[in-house]
Amino acid sequence: MELKNAVAVVTGANRGLGRHLAAQLVERGATVYAAARRPQTVDLAGVIPIRLDVTDGESIRAAARIASGATLLVNNAGISTATPLLAGDVEAVRLEMETNFFGPLAVTRAFAPVIAGNGGGAVLNVLSVLSWLHPAGLGSYAAAKAAAWAQTNAVREELAPRGITVSALHVGYMDTEMAAGVPADQKADPARVAAVALAGVEQGGPEILADDVSRHVKQSLAATPAQATA
Template sequence: MELKDAVAVVTGANRGLGRHLAEQLLQRGAKVYAAARRPETVDLPGAVPLRLDVTDAESIRSAARIASDATLLVNNAGISTSTPLLAGDLDAVRLEMETNFFGPLAVTRAFAPVVERNGGGAVLNVLSVLSWLHPAGLGAYAAAKAAAWALTGAAREELAPHGITVSALHVAYMDTDMAAAVPSEQKTDPADVAAQALLGIEAGLTEILADETTRYVKRSLAAAPGTA
């Protein structure tokens, strides 16, 4: 997909990776709707602030009406509550699933017809290495991202006849607020991740693996747990 003159909607664009994605899209000549639950927190020159809460159906419908010229959707908004599945608070588990799975699903359902009407385009889902690696302490996040990976594959097949490509971005720790407690040497620069993601969209890649940890885990999927 050519990003110059594209019209992008980036969820969670007020900080972290989302802000880098929005900023680099602007630098490439795209129009950018910088979506956030609180649009007043968007401080990116040139971007169009857009109220969008991925857990609020009316907010999503309103955003799709406003950004009626969209050709690229970036499902970036997400949360991590560090909740285990069995011992953790069930409401927190549900919140992770609502935000990290049902949120991108609802936003994609709202914007796919918009993108199709505008001649087709692309969807990028920001996932995680934990789509494939499932540590107990982050069970809720891993389960939601695994479900979002399945969503990405199914949506790719469903939207292909409508001229819409669907890509997944997988990444381990980034230097963002979500990973503030992680030592800096273990974290990737989110600006670099954003650049890789946009190059992947331009190349039509179905999966973009943004760091060596993610590439190693993906290569290891064929090995069953507990086997040589």
């Protein structure tokens, strides 16, 4: 889709990758609704801050009413609690699934009729290389992102007849607050990831692989999982 003159809604736009996505959309000539749980934390020039909590249905519906001209939805908001599935707090596991799976689903369900009514457009779901790679220490995050990948593929098929493309962004660690403890040489520049993501949306690609880690892991999906050792 053409991003110039698009009307975009970016969730989690107050920091990290979401902030870069919102800023670059403005640079490309889009009208941008920068959504966050606390819109007062959005400090970007040229955007329209709106309140949207992906775990709060009323805030989602209100945002869809406000951004009634939307043609692009970027499901970027998410959390990581670094919770293992068996040893971790089950409420943290539920929170990750609520935020990283049910949240984007609820936002997409609210905005899909809006985008279709405006002549079609696109949805970008920010996923992760952990959609495909599932380390035990990040079990809850990986499970939620794997589910979000399945959601993305199914929703793509549902929305295609309505003139809406659906793309999945896969990336490893980025230099953001979520990955603060990861060595710098293992992290991608979120500004570059945002540029790759938006180019992929313009091209209508179903999957956007933003770094070498994602490309390598995607190519390895047919391999037999490693055997756990005692």
